[in-house]
Amino acid sequence: MKNPSEEQRSMQEEKGVSRRAFLRGAGLTTAGTVALSTGLLSFKLESPVKPPAVLGPGEVAVRFVLNGQEREIWVEPRTTLAQALREHLSLTGTKVVCDRGSCSACTVWLDGKPVNSCMALAVDVAGREITTVEGLSQSGTLHPVQEAFIEHDATMCGFCTPGMVMSCAALLNRNPNPSLEDVKSATSGNLCRCGTYPKVFEATLAAAKKMKK
Amino acid sequence: MANPNNKKALETQKLKLPFGIPGHNLTEIEREAAADEPPALPINEKLSVVGQRVKRVDALQKVTGAAKYTADIQLPGMLYGWFLHSPYPHARIKSLDVSAARKYPGVFGVIVQGHEAEQKDSFGGNELPLLRYAGQPVAAVAAESVAIAKEAVRLIRAEYEPMPFVVQLDEARKPGAPLVYEETIEDKGNAGDVGVKAADEQKGNLRGPTTRSFAGGPRGDMEKGFAEADVIVEQEYRTQVQTHCCLETHGLLADWKQDMLTVYASTQSTKDVRDELAELFALPTSKVRVITEFMGGGFGSKFGPGYMGVAATWLSKLSGRPVKLMLGREAEQISAGNRPNSHQFLKVGAKKDGTLTAVSLLSYGTAGIGLGAGVGRVAQDMYVCPNFKMEQYDVFTHAGPGAAFRAPGNVQGAFAMESLIDELAEKLDMDPLALRDKIDASEIRGVQRKQGAEKFGWKRKKAGSDPGPVKRGIGVAQATWPRFVEMDSSVMVRINKGGSVEVMSGVQDIGTGTKTILAQVVAEELGLKAEDITVKIGDTTYPDALGSGGSMTAEAITPAGRNAAYQARLKFASHLAAAWGVDAETIEMKNGEVLSSSDASKKMTFAEATKHMPTSQVLATASRSANYNGFESGQWLGHGRLGAVQFAEVSVDTETGFVKVERVVAAHSCGRPINPMQVESQINGGVIMGVGYALYEDRIMDLNTGHHINTGLDTYKLPHAREIPQIETHIIEHYDAHSSTDASGIGEPANIATAAAIANAVYNAIGVRIYELPITPQKVLAALGSI
Amino acid sequence: MNRFEYVQAPSVKEAIDMMNSTVPEALIKKATSPAYVVKAGGTDLLDLIKEGLVEPARLIDLSKIPGLDKLTYDNKAGLQFGPLVTIAGLENSEEVKKNYRALHESAAHAATPQLRNMATMGGNLMQRPRCWYFRSSEHKCRKKGGFTCYAQIGQNQYHGIFNTNVCPCVHPSSLATALLAFDGQVELTGPQGRRIVPLSEFFLSSEENVTQETVAESKEIITNIILPPVDASTRSAFVKMGQRESYDWSIADVAVVLKMDGKRCRDARIVFGAASSVPLRREDAEALLKGKPVTEKLAMEAATKAVEGATPLKHNGYKVKLFENLTKRVIMQAVAVG
Ligand SMILES: Cc1cc2nc3c(=O)[nH]c(=O)nc-3n(C[C@H](O)[C@H](O)[C@H](O)COP(=O)(O)OP(=O)(O)OC[C@H]3O[C@@H](n4cnc5c(N)ncnc54)[C@H](O)[C@@H]3O)c2cc1C
Ligand code: FES
């Protein structure tokens, strides 16, 4: 049986639309989008005044900065950022629970702000910076929120934990001096069925204190 | 449940064990125990690892995203499964054609429920099973991606013949209601409460009545009991269907190879999954390996492989590739289990001084197409009353099957019983705590009431007496839960040359902290720290252990863990003694060191000492042995119940009907708390789930189409950060001298009393009682007569 | 989600041009599925596509169009913001906080922090209703071109209490309540050019059109949102009530904007959200307030007036009382905030 993604690609080629279209940092040129036709990895800039490229429905390349490193992946436009992270990049720390924006288990940072990766398309983040839970503790040092979560037992089954950690760490980035209300507000979209909330609050407030020292 | 310890059962020893409550009535008691049991473990205060707030040993993996759950595992060549679900609550499948799905590019397997082995393209007429709820699985597809599998599912052509259905408890009870089953069924799907016996009568959609539980049957003389009463209170209560909402949906990754079926399962019981799959696929259990390193929540609903696990295994067997089949959120909410609802008629008679003279309960509940909606144990068991009777009916409806859910039956039952006891107290003009002091024989709950009330600052004003539109109120309620013991629980401990120590067991950690408490009991025994112990559990390669349910895990696995560590330690010590030329009895292990009390020169680190082992490893396997104080009945019900008392403070906005739980004080005991920090977490979790049950959660069925319509996590309302009250836990150590660790469970007791305490507090705030959960703004405004 | 093409629109003009270009036949799933659909934050659209309610052949992404994410305020022109301004952008704007308190409150209480970072205001006004029957692919309801309204005969505890004859869906935007109370306007740009539509005319009730919630035509996009300036006499307040405080769809939300001469009310606008298929102005109640000193008693009278004519359904009668009590509160809050 033929690999469907191959099939999709060849279908796209038949259409003659920017064969393996490449989507990079949108907004990098005035045209916003740049279409490139490929001989494999040799990307050739087409004139930016041409109409914007129609990409897909087969796989397209998306380049973005993931946890500080530039990455390129091939995904169908319908692929969510969460899927791309989990299935294409094997970064399974980001969890998908509702797939609808209702639980925040899939929280990652987009240019530093927490968003739901289940409600974003991978193609949307071209040229932008993504931080996942795996990227929070790069080079082996834990983020103070992660440390505090361990210290204060803010995990039970742990499935909501990456999302919680990303929400709480983002809070401390923008507000080093949070009140209990602020922590509740920052985690108000995060569902934890095990009921770690009290310890999450405690841990985040403790982390804030520690970071100030 | 056989006693695996039979070999040595004849030789016994006498142990002097701590007994009672420190700071209250702690003494020692002598018990007879098997000769190979370790010596008595002193109370927590005297220990260095057990009883300490040890950090979860797997927390690092969880906070960094490194923890791999079933949903996260990717194997080379892996396929993804997806289901076709019934669009009708009750229908016959007239024909089913899966040919287009089979041919769809990227699809590697299609199965039809109940006909998995038949690789036909079309199924007709009466070949296929009747569909009994909207969302019931019909067929499954395995493909290269979930997206392709979903597309293929849409290509399955099915023709249905819809039939009359009933999804509502009251309607299903009526004569002439559409029948869910034409024939009496086997006890199938179990919502976890006392099984409705196969022998129970089934009439229409009604199954029962069940009049017994493992706590016994009817007692006394009801007529006499009520005749003796000075006061009789009688009410009708209703509770809703609550869904588990596990964050990780039910699912399993099956990798069928010629020599071995390997299964990664999000399960509460590696053993059950293995045994059921082995039986279904006619494999020896040795050829099925089940792995659950991390799992994202079960709450009672994840025991066997489930229909999704069976389908994944079939698809893997047929395609020759690993198949991961995780339910989508909608299917999870509909078909992966729920707490049955209830309609309870409860009547209590009492003397003027509070003494209960009679308790009678009639209850109905629906676990959809499943069974197990009984609620009677709290009414039966919590208070002293000579005359008791219950009749519990299971009612079938065309809805997803119930499953055991954190304290099955008791949560529903406690809401009714504890509300009614509150009402009785008012009628008798007694304080609710004073009444309970009178009628509750449980010593531990007595202490919990007293200490909890102090911590809470218990002082009730007259119901509804707050001025202004937002009124505060307080309430209390109690919990009871049996002490189950599962003796088929084994642990292996391995001491390696170089000083590393492993503890291994099939038992899984479902978020309760099993890994950590195992590390603690082993570390305590070997004089090490918890982080020195490598915990390898959740794999049927290791010795078999229990499923995590019934609040049994700590109770069962920590004695096995300690016993195994003790046996390994004895072996290690005997090698050392030989090497050192001292008596093995003199060898002590503490603070990471090993020494001989008879020879001060013999002292070295644990790691160094292991170099004296003649083999590279010393290992021992041990099991949970029988309770030192025997069993209440048979071999599995321990003496004494697990009790809890919870206090709640709420505010109620009488203009909007909005209720907020402000504060909860939860007084609990779980025997010896192995890790108080984890116990707190479990109590928090139970309370929060109780808050959800009391105020928000409700499965909503559309009566016209028979569909469950709030399957989203935005429309099925769960407590989030701002709904969390200030929770103060109060853990009372309680030594009962029944096992080598004397630990008991906490998960379920923590969830039983909360909703009732909140309901009682709402009454105290507004002066009107609400008899139906959840207590929504709508119900509050209605109760206040505003609408 | 179905397979679709994706294109990032570099400008409004090109976005509109692209709606005219053709889409491969093969991608059109059903006769009813649109050839293209525009996307901003995607928080509603992806939901609809995942559920199979919209199966677009092409997604035109507006989210990278430069300039559409600007927010400005001045005393003459009032508040203007592009459709790509996010809910968080509104919530965090000092201008909004200072001058349009009710709008700030509505932004701060919408959805979750994550969603507020993603959700745009253009998308917020264009989002589809959250009725559980509409959102279920298994129920072909009137809004989806069917003949039955399942809500009228079914589970309608969160549905509308006004104008419930055709479809009692409520408009899901809790920000629209505040925007209408401030007498906002929407700029639409389409192949024929631009037009400004007051919000009072922007939303279509289910009686007017059951399958479409706004007057925006399929080739029009929102390019600007405008609120008239406020002055020293403006007072506003907003309250949203869900079953939960953390995040929840409104059971009821109310926005009140008053112009006060001292204690006397010169002008008033009262708007209900989650009461009907459109954000609903309560003009009779407003009239009661005008020209009078606002006391608790008058506020209650206005509140009672505001719920007059409600036609609740079987399970949502409580919402009438709720709106009444909330309205009184929000009026008093507006007066109190000064
Ligand atoms: C869990 C949850 C809770 C929520 N709670 C609330 C709440 O409390 N209050 C509230 O108000 N909302 C709430 N929302 C809705 C949320 O605010 C909207 O989904 C969001 O504002 C939509 O914006 P978007 O940019 O993501 O739009 P998209 O999803 O990109 O688009 C939505 C629709 O608008 C169209 N569209 C987008 N931009 C334009 C434009 N410029 N011109 C014309 N058409 C356009 C699209 O074609 C699409 O049909 C909630 C959503 C979720 C998932
Ligand atoms: S998985 Fe993204 S919000 Fe739930």
Ligand code: FES
């Ligand atoms: S820890 Fe299990 S869901 Fe949060």
